[in-house]
Amino acid sequence: MTRDAIAAEYVLGTLEAHEATELRALMANDAELAALVADWEQRLAPLQDLATPEAPPPALWTRIEATLDGAAPEQARWRFPWPAFGLGASALAASLAALLVLRPPPAASLMTVLLTSTDQPAFLVEAQRGEIRLSALNPRGVEAGRVMQLWALAQGATAPTSLGIVPASGRFSVTPQTIRPEPGMLIEITLEPPGGSPTGRPTGPILFIGRLTTAGSS
Amino acid sequence: MLQSVRLFGVAMAILRDRDAASDAVHDGFVKIARRAAQYDPDRGAAEAWLGSVVRHAALDIARRRGREIPTDDATLGDTPVEADQLETLASGEDTVRLRECLAGLPEKNRQGILLAFVHGLSHPQIAARLELPLGTVKAWIRRGLLSLRECLT
Numbered sequence: 001m002t003r004d005a006i007a008a009e010y011v012l013g014t015l016e017a018h019e020a021t022e023l024r025a026l027m028a029n030d031a032e033l034a035a036l037v038a039d040w041e042q043r044l045a046p047l048q049d050l051a052t053p054e055a056p057p058p059a060l061w062t063r064i065e066a067t068l069d070g071a072a073p074e075q076a077r078w079r080f081p082w083p084a085f086g087l088g089a090s091a092l093a094a095s096l097a098a099l100l101v102l103r104p105p106p107a108a109s110l111m112t113v114l115l116t117s118t119d120q121p122a123f124l125v126e127a128q129r130g131e132i133r134l135s136a137l138n139p140r141g142v143e144a145g146r147v148m149q150l151w152a153l154a155q156g157a158t159a160p161t162s163l164g165i166v167p168a169s170g171r172f173s174v175t176p177q178t179i180r181p182e183p184g185m186l187i188e189i190t191l192e193p194p195g196g197s198p199t200g201r202p203t204g205p206i207l208f209i210g211r212l213t214t215a216g217s218s
Numbered sequence: 219m220l221q222s223v224r225l226f227g228v229a230m231a232i233l234r235d236r237d238a239a240s241d242a243v244h245d246g247f248v249k250i251a252r253r254a255a256q257y258d259p260d261r262g263a264a265e266a267w268l269g270s271v272v273r274h275a276a277l278d279i280a281r282r283r284g285r286e287i288p289t290d291d292a293t294l295g296d297t298p299v300e301a302d303q304l305e306t307l308a309s310g311e312d313t314v315r316l317r318e319c320l321a322g323l324p325e326k327n328r329q330g331i332l333l334a335f336v337h338g339l340s341h342p343q344i345a346a347r348l349e350l351p352l353g354t355v356k357a358w359i360r361r362g363l364l365s366l367r368e369c370l371t
Contacts, residue, residue, distance in 0.1 A: 001360070008363040012334045013232075013273075014341055017281040043370055045266035046313035048273065050304075050336045051231035053223045060222075060240050064247050 007036035011044055110181050112210035114189060122208045123170070123189065127181035132163060136170025142191060148207065149196050153186040154179055160188070165196050185212045224265075225272045232276040232338030238283075242276035249275065280338045319369035327362040330355055 001009075009015050010023050027034040114123040126133045134150060142148055151160035163174050166189060179185075190197070191204035225246070229239035250271055304317045320328050326348050333339045333347065345355040 004367070005360055005363065008367070009359070011270075012331065012359070012363065013277045013338050014334050014359060016340075017278075020278070020281065041270050042266070042312075043316065043366065044335055045270065046307055046310070046316050047332065047335045048224075048228055048266065048269040049307050049313075050332065051224075051227040053227040054230050054239075055223050056226035056243060057236060057240055060226075060243060063240075064244050067244065067248050 003033060004036050007033065008040050010037060011040035110183060110185075110212040110214060112187055112212045114187060114208035114210040116208055123210075125187050125210060125212070127212060130180055131173055131175045132181055132187075133173045134166065134171065141168075145194060146191050146204070147194055147196065148189050149192040149202070150174075151188050151190065151202060152176065152179055152181070153188070154182065155184045155186075159201055160186070162196065162200065165192075181212060183212055183214055186210075187212060225268060228269050228273050229276040231336050232273070232280055238279055239276065242279050243272055245278070246272035246275040277338050285338070285340045285343060315370060316366075319366050322369060323362050323365060324358075326350065327358045330359045331362050331366075334359065 006015070006019075006023065010020060015023065023033075023037075027037060110127040112125050114125060116122050122136070124135045126135075132152070148166040150163040150166055152163055153160040161176060161179050163176055164172065166172065186209065188202070188209040189207050190202040191207055192202070193204075197203045222243070226239055226243055229242035230236070233239045233242060246268075250268070304320060307313045307317060320331070323331070329348060330344045333344050339347065341356050341359070342352055344350075344359075345352040348355065350358075
């Protein structure tokens with residue numbers, strides 16, 4: 001079989017287990033082979049829609065989250081700079097989509113993606129039942145001696161409320177007592193001195209910003 | 219349609235078991251979150267990429283189970299993937315071309331490809347289902363894929 005024929009049968013699914021495993025190992029170091037596989041994925045992708053859609057069990061999302069949260073060794077990879085993976089903004093958006101799509105249709109779930117000044121997706125913010133959850137899409141360090149602080153600004157409010165310091169992992173949850181997440185609320189991350197802004201208001205530049213909207217089905 | 223509904227459907231078509239399909243979606247998403255699967259925006263929509271990651275996770279589970287699902291499985295038999303079902307596919311340019319190219323293949327050739335891609339059947343399972351010798355099925359699928367590539371070029 002030619003390499004292209006093997007790539008085609010891999011995508012089709014007809015390779016045996018050991019053959020599929022071997023091919024994946026080869027692809028890791030063989031860009032040309034990986035490209036052949038990617039071409040076949042692209043050719044045959046429309047056939048995915050022949051499968052009858054079916055709603056997954058509601059517990060599935062919780063289970064996936066539990067796996068990701070419990071996997072300490074892997075979390076280190078989240079801090080890796082994305083350019084090392086050769087991924088662009090669209091890839092981040094896709095991963096983001098992946099993390100969002102499994103959510104069961106919630107009653108009132110809000111989300112936003114915090115973007116950099118150049119519109120690169122950096123953080124995913126989700127809010128539900130008063131809780132705000134932040135997760136980094138593109139974890140990055142901050143300059144030494146500085147921290148990132150998360151803020152929320154309700155529509156019509158004059159000053160933002162601090163939601164806390166963003167940990168190095170880029171993931172944390174908070175249930176603010178004085179404000180409640182609502183559509184249109186502005187969420188931003190600013191660069192602050194260690195321990196956070198001494199004034200209770202943002203003092204440093206806005207690094208990332210986004211506005212909460214209702215997360216719905218596509 | 220929710221992506222989760224589409225993706226779970228992709229896994230169910232291969233595994234026909236809600237627990238196993240859940241495992242497939244779980245495995246696929248964990249892989250994505252850990253960056254073990256990479257998305258190249260130059261090669262199609264993110265949606266197709268998600269589907270492919272979940273589909274391969276489902277195929278891996280099917281392989282681990284030895285693809286023991288009988289080919290006369292009732293749920294499969296009731297909903298065979300036939301050529302006319304291709305008409306239900308979206309009307310995007312790529313889809314239309316693929317549909318036309320598939321339509322140009324001999325029927326059993328096309329059926330073999332669809333049974334493998336959509337339902338995750340192995341060569342021996344396809345041979346049993348189409349009542350053809352294994353060697354014939356292997357050759358036809360290989361030839362069919364080659365024809366598809368030429369047709370789509």
